[in-house]
Amino acid sequence: xxxxxxxxxxLRKMSFMVTSEQxxxxxxxxxxxxxRVLNRSANVSEETRKRIYTAIATLGYGTNAFSRDxxxxxxxxxxxxxxxxxxxxxxxxxxxxxFYFYLQLLRFIEREAAQENFDLFLxxxxxxxxxxxxxxxxxxxxxxxxxxxxxxxTLALRTSDPRIQSxxxxxxxxxxxxxxxxxxxxxxxxxxxxxxxxxxxxHLLQLGHKRIAYFTxxxxxxxxxxxLLGYQxxxxxxxxxxxxxxxxxCGWEADEAYQEALTILKERRxxxxxxxxxxxxxxxxxxxxxxxxxxxxDDVSVxxxxxxxxxxxxxxxxxxxxxxxQAISAGAITKLSQLIKGEEMPEPxxxxxxLIVRASTGPVRRNGSG
Amino acid sequence: xxxxxxxxxxLRKMSFMVTSEQxxxxxxxxxxxxxRVLNRSANVSEETRKRIYTAIATLGYGTNAFSRDxxxxxxxxxxxxxxxxxxxxxxxxxxxxxFYFYLQLLRFIEREAAQENFDLFLxxxxxxxxxxxxxxxxxxxxxxxxxxxxxxxTLALRTSDPRIQSxxxxxxxxxxxxxxxxxxxxxxxxxxxxxxxxxxxxHLLQLGHKRIAYFTxxxxxxxxxxxLLGYQxxxxxxxxxxxxxxxxxCGWEADEAYQEALTILKERRxxxxxxxxxxxxxxxxxxxxxxxxxxxxDDVSVxxxxxxxxxxxxxxxxxxxxxxxQAISAGAITKLSQLIKGEEMPEPxxxxxxLIVRASTGPVRRNGSG
DNA sequence: CTGAAAGCGCTTACAG
DNA sequence: CTGAAAGCGCTTACAG
Numbered sequence: 001x002x003x004x005x006x007x008x009x010x011l012r013k014m015s016f017m018v019t020s021e022q023x024x025x026x027x028x029x030x031x032x033x034x035x036r037v038l039n040r041s042a043n044v045s046e047e048t049r050k051r052i053y054t055a056i057a058t059l060g061y062g063t064n065a066f067s068r069d070x071x072x073x074x075x076x077x078x079x080x081x082x083x084x085x086x087x088x089x090x091x092x093x094x095x096x097x098x099f100y101f102y103l104q105l106l107r108f109i110e111r112e113a114a115q116e117n118f119d120l121f122l123x124x125x126x127x128x129x130x131x132x133x134x135x136x137x138x139x140x141x142x143x144x145x146x147x148x149x150x151x152x153x154t155l156a157l158r159t160s161d162p163r164i165q166s167x168x169x170x171x172x173x174x175x176x177x178x179x180x181x182x183x184x185x186x187x188x189x190x191x192x193x194x195x196x197x198x199x200x201x202x203h204l205l206q207l208g209h210k211r212i213a214y215f216t217x218x219x220x221x222x223x224x225x226x227x228l229l230g231y232q233x234x235x236x237x238x239x240x241x242x243x244x245x246x247x248x249x250c251g252w253e254a255d256e257a258y259q260e261a262l263t264i265l266k267e268r269r270x271x272x273x274x275x276x277x278x279x280x281x282x283x284x285x286x287x288x289x290x291x292x293x294x295x296x297x298d299d300v301s302v303x304x305x306x307x308x309x310x311x312x313x314x315x316x317x318x319x320x321x322x323x324x325x326q327a328i329s330a331g332a333i334t335k336l337s338q339l340i341k342g343e344e345m346p347e348p349x350x351x352x353x354x355l356i357v358r359a360s361t362g363p364v365r366r367n368g369s370g
Numbered sequence: 371x372x373x374x375x376x377x378x379x380x381l382r383k384m385s386f387m388v389t390s391e392q393x394x395x396x397x398x399x400x401x402x403x404x405x406r407v408l409n410r411s412a413n414v415s416e417e418t419r420k421r422i423y424t425a426i427a428t429l430g431y432g433t434n435a436f437s438r439d440x441x442x443x444x445x446x447x448x449x450x451x452x453x454x455x456x457x458x459x460x461x462x463x464x465x466x467x468x469f470y471f472y473l474q475l476l477r478f479i480e481r482e483a484a485q486e487n488f489d490l491f492l493x494x495x496x497x498x499x500x501x502x503x504x505x506x507x508x509x510x511x512x513x514x515x516x517x518x519x520x521x522x523x524t525l526a527l528r529t530s531d532p533r534i535q536s537x538x539x540x541x542x543x544x545x546x547x548x549x550x551x552x553x554x555x556x557x558x559x560x561x562x563x564x565x566x567x568x569x570x571x572x573h574l575l576q577l578g579h580k581r582i583a584y585f586t587x588x589x590x591x592x593x594x595x596x597x598l599l600g601y602q603x604x605x606x607x608x609x610x611x612x613x614x615x616x617x618x619x620c621g622w623e624a625d626e627a628y629q630e631a632l633t634i635l636k637e638r639r640x641x642x643x644x645x646x647x648x649x650x651x652x653x654x655x656x657x658x659x660x661x662x663x664x665x666x667x668d669d670v671s672v673x674x675x676x677x678x679x680x681x682x683x684x685x686x687x688x689x690x691x692x693x694x695x696q697a698i699s700a701g702a703i704t705k706l707s708q709l710i711k712g713e714e715m716p717e718p719x720x721x722x723x724x725l726i727v728r729a730s731t732g733p734v735r736r737n738g739s740g
Numbered sequence: 741c742t743g744a745a746a747g748c749g750c751t752t753a754c755a756g
Numbered sequence: 757c758t759g760a761a762a763g764c765g766c767t768t769a770c771a772g
C-alpha cells in the first residue's frame with residue numbers, strides 16, 4: 001500500500017470518527033464518566049447516565065474498538081485460516097464438491113464463535129515483512145499477531161502448507177480441525193474417522209455383504225488413511241480378506257468418484273456394496289450406478305461418510321456415517337478459548353460418529369454375483 | 371462474556387505480547403527508532419537497522435495492530451455482511467444451491483480485497499448496545515463502527531433485513547452487491563440482469579423458438595424481476611405474445627426447479643425451450659427433462675443464467691448468461707475504496723453480461739409441437 | 741541519524 | 757457519584 005509521505009494528517013481519517021470527548025462535552029461530563037457508562041460501571045447516577053445516553057444517540061457515537069482492545073488486550077478476533085488453494089486465499093476452494101462438508105461445518109463454527117463472543121477474520125491481504133530475509137515459515141504467524149487475532153482456527157483442506165508449520169511453532173493459540181498437528185499452543189479437533197469407517201463397514205457386513213468395494217479419496221491425507229484403516233480393520237475382524245481390486249483411489253470430487261464407478265463397473269461386478277469415503281463421492285457413485293441401470297440398494301448397496309445435508313435428499317437417500325458438526329465446532333471454539341485464556345493445554349478432541357441408516361443400503365441379494 | 375471485576379491486570383493478556391520497548395532495549399535504541407525501521411523510514415543507519423532486525427527476530431516481535439491503527443485511523447478491515455439467514459449469521463446459507471453463485475463470487479471478492487490491502491471480517495458476535503432502548507436499525511452500523519471496519523460489502527441474498535437500512539443510513543462506506551440500495555455513503559454493483567435476460571431470450575428466438583417457458587425464482591426479488599423483465603421485453607420486441615401458462619414461479623433452489631419442470635411437463639409440452647432464471651435452476655430442469663426421457667436440446671432447449679462453474683460440466687453443458695464475477699468484485703472493492711477515501715460518491719456499477727453458447731440450446735425442431 | 745516528548749482514543753485506579 | 761491523571765503500545769513532528 002502506498003502511504004503518502006505527507007504525514008498522518010493527510011491520511012484520510014475514517015470520516016465518521018466521533019470521540020468520547022465529544023460525547024462528554026455534549027453531556028457536560030468527563031471522558032471518564034462516559035467510559036463508565038459504556039462499560040456499565042455501577043457507580044453512575046441515573047440522571048447522568050441518561051444525559052450520556054442522549055449524547056451518544058445524538059452523535060451516533062460508538063467506542064473505538066482499537067482503543068478499547070489495546071487496554072483490554074483483546075480483540076475478540078479469531079483468524080479463520082482455510083489453507084489449500086494455490087493463491088493462498090481462504091475462500092478459493094469453497095465451491096469444490098470435496099469441501100462441501102467444510103462449507104456446512106463453517107456455519108456451526110460461526111455460530112459457536114459468536115456465542116463465545118468472537119468474530120471471524122479472514123487473513124487475506126499479503127503480509128509484508130520488515131526484514132525481507134525473514135523466515136517464510138514464521139512470517140504467517142507474525143502477520144496474524146500484527147493483526148491482533150487472539151487465536152486461529154484452521155481447516156487445512158487436505159494439503160501441506162508452510163503456514164501450518166508457522167502456526168504450530170508460534171505462540172498463537174491454534175486449533176486444527178481434521179488434522180493432528182500439535183504445538184506448544186496448538187491442538188486439534190476431529191471426528192473419529194477410523195471408528196466411523198469401522199461402523200460403515202460393519203453395517204454392510206451385518207447386511208451380509210462380503211465383497212465391499214472401497215473408494216478412497218487419496219492415499220496420503222490423514223482423514224483418508226484413517227477411513228481406509230477402519231474399513232480394513234472391520235473386514236479383518238470379520239475374517240474377510242480384502243480384494244485389492246476393490247479398493248480404488250479416485251480423488252475426493254463427486255465427479256472423480258462418478259468416473260471411477262463407471263470404470264470399475266465396466267471392469268467387474270463382483271461386489272455387492274460400495275463404501276465411498278465421503279458423501280460427495282457416494283453421490284457420484286449413485287449417479288454412475290443409475291447411469292448403468294443398476295438399482296440401489298437392490299443390486300448394489302452404497303454407503304457414504306460425513307452426513308452432509310445433501311445425503312438426505314439423494315435418490316435413494318444415502319446411508320452414511322454422520323459427523324457431529326455441532327460437537328466439532330463447539331469443541332474447537334471451547335478449546336481455542338482455553339488456549340487463549342492460557343489454561344492448561346487441553347487434550348485433543350476426538351468426536352464420535354454415528355451410523356445413519358437410510359435407503360441406499362440393504363441386505364445382500366441371495367442370488368448376488370459376489 | 372464475563373469480565374471479572376478484579377481489574378485489568380487480572381484479564382489474561384495475550385500471552386505472546388512483545389512490545390517495541392523490549393525490542394528497543396535489546397537493540398540499545400529508542401522506541402522511536404524501532405518504529406522508524408518498522409515503517410521503513412529512510413533515515414536510519416544501516417548498522418542500527420541490522421541490530422533492530424536481529425532484536426525483532428530474536429524476540430519474535432510483531433507490531434501491535436491496534437496501536438498502529440489507532441494512529442493511522444485505519445484497520446484494513448472490511449465487513450463482509452451476508453444477510454438472509456434467520457439466525458443473523460453470515461455463513462448459514464452458503465450450502466443452499468441458490469447461493470452457489472455467491473459462493474463462487476466470494477473468492478473473487480477475497481482476492482480483490484487482498485489486492486487492495488483489505489482483510490475480510492465476518493461480524494458474527496452479537497452486538498450489545500449500551501442503551502437497551504437503542505433503535506435496532508442503527509445498532510448494526512454502530513456495532514461495525516465499534517469494531518473499526520473501514521467499510522462494508524453486502525450480499526443481501528434476496529431478503530429484507532433491518533441491517534440493510536442500518537447500513538444505508540450510516541456513515542460507514544457500503545457497497546451492496548446485487549441490490550440497488552443507496553445512501554449518503556452507500557452505492558451498489560450488479561450485473562445488468564435485464565439485458566442479460568434479453569440476450570438469453572434473443573438467443574432462443576434466433577434459434578427459431580417462439581414458445582419459451584420461463585422459470586422465475588420468485589416474484590419479488592429485484593434480480594428476479596429484472597430478469598423477468600428482460601424476457602418480456604425480448605419477446606415483445608420480437609412480436610411474440612407471452613403465454614402466461616409458460617411463466618412459472620418456483621423458487622431458486624435446484625430442486626424446486628426440478629419439481630416445477632416435472633409439473634409443467636405433466637401438464638403440457640407445447641414449448642420448445644426453457645429459460646431458467648439461474649444456472650442452478652437450469653440444472654434442476656435438465657435433470658427433470660432427462661427423467662422424462664426428453665433430449666436436450668433436440669426436444670427442448672435449456673438456457674440458464676449466472677455462469678457458475680457447474681454449468682460447464684452438466685450434461686449437456688449449459689448455454690448460459692455469464693456474469694462477470696471478476697468485474698463485479700473488482701468494481702465493488704474499487705468503489706468501496708473510493709468511498710472510504712472520501713472521494714466523490716461513485717456512480718453505481720452495472721456490469722454487462724455475456725451469452726455463452728454451449729450444447730443445451732439448438733434450433734427448434736421442424737416438427738416441433740410448439 | 742537519533743531521542744525526548746506529545747499525542748491517538750480510550751479505561752481505570754486514585755482521590756475527593 | 758465524579759474528575760484529573762496516568763497509562764496501554766505505538767508513531768511522528770520537533771530538536772539536536
